[in-house]
Amino acid sequence: MEKIRLGKTGMMVTRLGFGGIPIQRLTEAEAVKVIQKCVDLGINYIDTANGYTTSEERIGKAVKGRRQNVIIATKTFPGTAEDVTKNLDLSLKRLQTDYIDLYQFHGVNSETLKHVLDPENGIYKVFEGFKKAGKIRHIGITAHQMDAAKEQIKTDKFETIMFPFNVITSEPAKDLLPLCRQHDVGFIVMKPLAGGMLNNARIAFKYLLQFPDVVSIPGIEKASEIEEIYSFYENPEKMTAAEEAEMQQMIKELGNRFCRRCEYCQPCQQGIPISLIMTFDTFVKRMPVARYMNNPMIADSVEKAKDCIECGECETRCPFQLPIREILKKNYGLYEQIKAANA
Ligand code: SF4
Ligand code: SF4
Structure with a gap:
């Protein structure tokens, strides 16, 4: 190599x-x-x-x-x-x-x-x-x-x-x-x-x-x-050429939903750790369940999604125009499902 x-x-x-x-x-x-x-x-x-x-x-x-x-x-x-x-x-x-x-x-x-x-x-x-x-x-x-x-x-x-x-x-x-x-x-x-x-x-x-x-x-x-x-x-x-077209499609689909963890959306008036919740699905894909569900730094942070009052201020600051409120809800739903399955 x-x-x-x-x-x-x-x-x-x-x-x-x-x-x-x-x-x-x-x-x-x-x-x-x-x-x-x-x-x-x-x-x-x-x-x-x-x-x-x-x-x-x-x-x-x-x-x-x-x-x-x-x-x-x-x-x-x-x-x-x-x-x-x-x-x-x-x-x-x-x-x-x-x-x-x-x-x-x-x-x-x-x-x-x-x-x-x-x-x-x-x-x-x-x-x-x-x-x-x-x-x-x-x-x-x-x-x-x-x-x-x-x-x-x-x-x-x-x-x-x-x-x-x-x-x-x-x-x-x-x-x-x-x-x-x-x-x-x-x-x-x-x-x-x-x-x-x-x-x-x-x-x-x-x-x-x-x-x-x-x-x-x-x-x-x-x-x-x-x-x-x-x-x-x-x-x-x-x-x-076919791969190039597929790549452009991937960019179109994921580029509008993928959080870069740049933190420009902060501060959130409710103290919500936005990027951590936005990327919660990547923890699910890569880590053992106990590593994120038993880790207060992750689990307690995801719990904070409940405090979102949907003011939308974070979305005005995200340079990638991500639908933050929608993704927070989706990932919180995923967290709830995993929590219920492992209760
Ligand atoms: S929409 Fe929710 S996460 Fe975004 S700034 Fe407002 S309270 Fe915070
Ligand atoms: S500004 Fe957008 S891309 Fe950056 S951390 Fe916040 S949600 Fe993620």
Whole structure:
């Protein structure tokens, strides 16, 4: 598999990587098997996070004895110095390794970036300490908001950025990739299948294959899935006219309903976490039921959909003109169904 240089990290990574969210839904034996399948195929980039429950531990088991063959990227939310130190030590233990190749600040917006880079007590300094101690090799960041991502790249503090990019969320092609190239920041594609919303993987990856300097990390659950996606990379083909037409149809249908989690719709006078509820169906597609229904951060947030007074203010602020009120209702209905089925 073709490798590319991941920005200023200088690491040579396969253009296709492994996203470690959906393995949480599998048994441990199944998860280990699917990860090993990816490594057998030559995929060398594995992404996970401290917050993905069993994911790190399963990856650690799967790559034991083959650590030198893989580049491991994990992440932590930027809490206190104590939190991130504890999280890194836990990640190292779970991954059965003494170093992380790429350690990323998880889900940073403009506000948390200030906390990360604060000259006095910023967490970035703590990450630099990890680097000096040899516990991590490179520092990256992940974001969902375009303005925040641009700001992060321009600081020249981060060697990589992970951002959603796919047929539907195609804005990075124009707005972020050129900036990454200018600052030599490696670009990691989050949600290449739009969080499970894109059913046609062939079209989704043919679209991304146009960009030779990005690494895509689809969430993989089955060996057959990675084999199929791997074949797109090994035998890259141009999109046919019929596929192009299907892609345009997908953009038309999903583009008007797919939340990019940019948060421009906020603030909501009722304190409703709009983007989380808007993307609840993607949790359902990718995660085990217990992971979202027993997680107060998710379940309690979805419950807040009940407080919507349908003022419509959020819709006037959404740059993608999404029918927020309608989707909130639909996803709340889905949540209620799952809750009833698991009561
Ligand atoms: S329509 Fe509902 S979610 Fe949107 S701003 Fe009003 S109360 Fe908040
Ligand atoms: S609803 Fe619209 S504005 Fe709000 S997070 Fe989603 S895409 Fe952004």
